[in-house]
Amino acid sequence: MSARHDLLVVDGYNVMGASPRYQHLVDEGGDSRDLGTDPFVRARERLVTDVAAFAQGRYDAVVVFDGANNLSDERPTCMCAGVTVEFSRQGESADALIERIVTDARRAGRSVSLVTSDNTVRATVGMGVARMSSDLLVHEAEVAEEQRRAQTTRMTLEDRLSPEQRHRLWELLGK
Numbered sequence: 001m002s003a004r005h006d007l008l009v010v011d012g013y014n015v016m017g018a019s020p021r022y023q024h025l026v027d028e029g030g031d032s033r034d035l036g037t038d039p040f041v042r043a044r045e046r047l048v049t050d051v052a053a054f055a056q057g058r059y060d061a062v063v064v065f066d067g068a069n070n071l072s073d074e075r076p077t078c079m080c081a082g083v084t085v086e087f088s089r090q091g092e093s094a095d096a097l098i099e100r101i102v103t104d105a106r107r108a109g110r111s112v113s114l115v116t117s118d119n120t121v122r123a124t125v126g127m128g129v130a131r132m133s134s135d136l137l138v139h140e141a142e143v144a145e146e147q148r149r150a151q152t153t154r155m156t157l158e159d160r161l162s163p164e165q166r167h168r169l170w171e172l173l174g175k
Contacts, residue, residue, distance in 0.1 A: 011116035
């Protein structure tokens with residue numbers, strides 16, 4: 001993470017639980033073809049993509065997930081789409097990890113924004129931390145997705161040409 005942007009810390013499962021946007025991506029019982037598949041993979045990937053789009057150019061983002069109930073004991077910290085993804089360690093709650101990340105960032109002089117609707121976490125991170133509800137982040141992700149869809153409307157080749165190029169093309173075609 002670079003020090004040039006504010007830090008955005010996202011309570012992953014709290015946001016995922018706030019909206020059908022993610023809930024419908026959870027595969028109850030995992031993939032029937034592979035009983036070891038983590039049922040939350042698709043929902044986590046969608047959240048990380050949404051956070052990356054929201055944070056782009058404004059924040060260094062970290063999404064924190066509670067690792068206690070993961071199917072795998074492996075909980076690597078990784079970078080996905082420019083977002084750091086962290087799982088809490090065995091015996092550590094995601095809330096404690098969030099508090100530690102926020103505290104370390106504030107001690108380093110960074111501005112921090114926290115995304116969660118968990119009132120306990122919001123209260124324990126202390127003063128000077130901007131807070132955003134999970135619902136607001138989900139709303140922002142949905143608005144951004146609608147804007148992307150509107151921008152990718154189909155255009156004809158003629159629509160993509162400048163007026164000068166179009167005129168030259170019509171002249172070449174003899175029209």
